[in-house]
Amino acid sequence: MIIEEIRIDRLEMPLKHPFETSFGKLMARDFLIVSATSGDITGYGESTAFPLPFYNEESTETVLYILKKLIIPQVLKMENLEHPEDLDPIFQSVKGHRMAKAALEGAVWDLYCKKKGISLANALGGTKTEIDVGVSIGIEPTIGELLDRVGSCIDQGYKKIKVKIKPGFDVKPMQAIRERFGMDVPLMADANSAYTLQDIDLLKQLDPLNLMMIEQPLAYDDIIDHATLQKELSTPICLDESIHSVDDARKAVEIGAARVINIKVGRVGGLTEAKKIHDYCQAMDIPVWCGGMLESGIGRAHNIAITSLANFTIPGDTSPSDRYWEQDITDPEIKFHKPGVIKVPEGPGIGYGINEQAFNDYVVGTETFSRTKTV
């Protein structure tokens, strides 16, 4: 196929409930949707970068820059694109900037699948027809408010409860959840890199709480210290920020830095690399799950598709639309089909249409690039 046009829309979607992590508080999502058109078919991808580089090095502006200056001009020169993997030489020509690559790659995967009339889940080798869903709860102002949210999420049927922690809001809130809801609730903590090896004694206090895992306790770019920490903890360590590729996953597993891996499609540069990490972990008996970046329905649909692969055995942060938005941009919105479970769509591509009206309401800027001209 030949891609004739690529469009970047910048959207601002207010979150229903502010989301606080150890690196800051988000009131709205400011992000990019990339669409790629060939003939009368359009595929959609989403950039998961945040407006500022607080989670990783990328930001909405760096994604825009890399797409506009380096990636889109090369893609629009391609004579033929048989498969999304054909983008690899272009991606190899740019170091890093994985969220930029993933946004474009996601649009091309969707377009490719729609042209073939197959679902994205199928194209990736997914075998599940439905996926179990977890929830990620931000840092709440008080332990009481946190307990209320955890209770409501348990009532809604979420299959995993993830709670953000930071220094000063860690052992006590996690203990309080166990005291209120018991030891059997599938519970984990995510630290978003807020600790160092100086905190080993504090982190050890989480061990008696029977957590499924602790996610990214140490630096966003570290693997080595996590291996040191894992030797001291009985709670499994899950890596998020530190894993950018299948090679990173291999190194982390080889040195014992992670017993679980959170795969985020954007962070690892797209669905192709996400699948490689899944396949490697499956061979090594390391369970994986799909992380979220507060995506709109479009990014969420990509996450659902990759989660249909067999080794995504732990529920992901793939909550339905109404957890985040008054109105999502997909039609239909993403919903539970029974509590804590989302059906993997069978329609072509991502399997969700676009709610044009909602989409346009959130758009704050659009740029279009075509093979012959740049508008």
Ligand SMILES: O=C(O)CCC(=O)C1=CC=C[C@@H](O)[C@@H]1C(=O)O
């Ligand atoms: O519901 C979701 O999309 C998951 C939200 C979530 O946990 C995260 C979103 C964005 C950045 C991080 O704080 C984070 C994570 O680290 O997993």
Ligand SMILES: [Mg+2]
């Ligand atoms: Mg995380």
